[in-house]
Amino acid sequence: MSLRYALLGLLAEEPASGYDLAGKFERNLRRYAWHAQRSQIYPELNRLAADGLVSVVEEGARGRRAYAITDVGRIELRRWVLDPNDEPVVRNEHTLKLFLLATLDVEDARKVLRQQAEGSLHEHERLRAAIDQADASGRAPVEFFAAELGARYFLTLHEWATWALSRLDET
Amino acid sequence: MSLRYALLGLLAEEPASGYDLAGKFERNLRRYAWHAQRSQIYPELNRLAADGLVSVVEEGARGRRAYAITDVGRIELRRWVLDPNDEPVVRNEHTLKLFLLATLDVEDARKVLRQQAEGSLHEHERLRAAIDQADASGRAPVEFFAAELGARYFLTLHEWATWALSRLDET
DNA sequence: ATTTACATGTAAGACGTTACATGATTCT
DNA sequence: AGAATCATGTAACGTCTTACATGTAAAT
Numbered sequence: 001m002s003l004r005y006a007l008l009g010l011l012a013e014e015p016a017s018g019y020d021l022a023g024k025f026e027r028n029l030r031r032y033a034w035h036a037q038r039s040q041i042y043p044e045l046n047r048l049a050a051d052g053l054v055s056v057v058e059e060g061a062r063g064r065r066a067y068a069i070t071d072v073g074r075i076e077l078r079r080w081v082l083d084p085n086d087e088p089v090v091r092n093e094h095t096l097k098l099f100l101l102a103t104l105d106v107e108d109a110r111k112v113l114r115q116q117a118e119g120s121l122h123e124h125e126r127l128r129a130a131i132d133q134a135d136a137s138g139r140a141p142v143e144f145f146a147a148e149l150g151a152r153y154f155l156t157l158h159e160w161a162t163w164a165l166s167r168l169d170e171t
Numbered sequence: 172m173s174l175r176y177a178l179l180g181l182l183a184e185e186p187a188s189g190y191d192l193a194g195k196f197e198r199n200l201r202r203y204a205w206h207a208q209r210s211q212i213y214p215e216l217n218r219l220a221a222d223g224l225v226s227v228v229e230e231g232a233r234g235r236r237a238y239a240i241t242d243v244g245r246i247e248l249r250r251w252v253l254d255p256n257d258e259p260v261v262r263n264e265h266t267l268k269l270f271l272l273a274t275l276d277v278e279d280a281r282k283v284l285r286q287q288a289e290g291s292l293h294e295h296e297r298l299r300a301a302i303d304q305a306d307a308s309g310r311a312p313v314e315f316f317a318a319e320l321g322a323r324y325f326l327t328l329h330e331w332a333t334w335a336l337s338r339l340d341e342t
Numbered sequence: 343a344t345t346t347a348c349a350t351g352t353a354a355g356a357c358g359t360t361a362c363a364t365g366a367t368t369c370t
Numbered sequence: 371a372g373a374a375t376c377a378t379g380t381a382a383c384g385t386c387t388t389a390c391a392t393g394t395a396a397a398t
Contacts, residue, residue, distance in 0.1 A: 002264050009270070013273070029267070034261070039389095062394045063348095081268050081272065081274070082279060091263075093259040102316045146272075152330070172356095190377050210379075210381095211358060214379080231377095234376095235378085
């Protein structure tokens with residue numbers, strides 16, 4: 001059911017079409033939080049509309065339909081975000097591969113860990129620069145909390161990969 | 172197909188039964204890398220055996236069957252782990268909720284962040300203690316790497332939530 | 343005129359969850 | 371003797387992916 005709330009969350013910021021939302025998933029969510037294809041988004045939007053959580057607010061060119069979150073949708077979104085939810089399920093193929101590196105021989109693992117250490121440091125610096133630029137322009141801080149978490153996450157990944165490399169060197 | 176490789180990776184460490192593997196998922200993978208239920212693990216083990224990637228190495232009490240990875244399985248596991256695979260898909264309900272914090276009002280956001288700061292510190296300490304214990308008894312690298320990244324990840328979450336709370340207090 | 347981007351969907355099959363089903367062994 | 375844990379599975383249902391299907395508007 002997370003897809004439903006991801007859509008509500010994106011629509012809570014501004015009205016958007018299914019096509020727009022697919023772009024938002026791609027740009028803002030898929031690397032850290034959630035992924036969805038268009039073929040999943042369109043039917044779910046129709047279900048959300050049928051349930052009264054969103055409504056069509058604009059019909060544009062090429063059959064475009066822009067949706068907005070309703071008051072009922074906002075209440076339901078808030079309920080879900082505030083719900084403590086222990087034991088959330090995580091599926092991260094990238095992290096899984098990092099764990100399984102330890103099952104390969106040392107030279108294979110070293111090579112990939114070096115790439116990982118480098119790549120995550122680069123991602124960290126990219127996000128940090130974007131945050132600093134946004135900070136300077138004096139925007140509302142809460143909008144950048146997610147970016148800050150991303151930056152810290154990639155730094156942690158970098159440090160972990162470096163640590164894992166040193167562990168492999170010990171043996 | 173990730174489940175298949177998660178199983179191969181765990182079996183690359185040591186032979187195990189489906190029941191054992193469910194425990195390994197629960198303890199080592201589910202919070203940051205991958206999750207699987209027993210009802211998914213047993214059929215997949217049978218498929219892996221049929222494909223010659225694992226084999227039954229022991230039949231014990233209560234119908235227990237321990238599997239070991241085969242040479243073919245090891246080759247296939249290595250191929251998958253080394254495969255670059257850009258754009259891996261992430262689904263993390265917890266992170267999604269953190270991203271959607273921006274849609275709540277400040278008091279609600281504070282509430283979530285306090286829960287987050289407390290919960291992630293607790294998880295960090297739990298994992299760090301488990302690592303210290305494992306360090307003393309010399310456990311398998313896969314479990315060790317997983318726990319270390321988990322511990323670092325939860326500490327990062329804790330620090331981020333604390334930072335975000337202090338940011339909210341500033342205004 | 344042609345290409346690119348916009349725009350919405352359906353269908354088949356793969357993957358994952360929840361509930362159900364069964365029984366053996368160990369611990370207290 | 372009873373409870374907890376070990377141990378393996380199936381069935382129904384829900385979610386997600388991949389391939390297919392269709393057409394419009396803007397840019398070059």
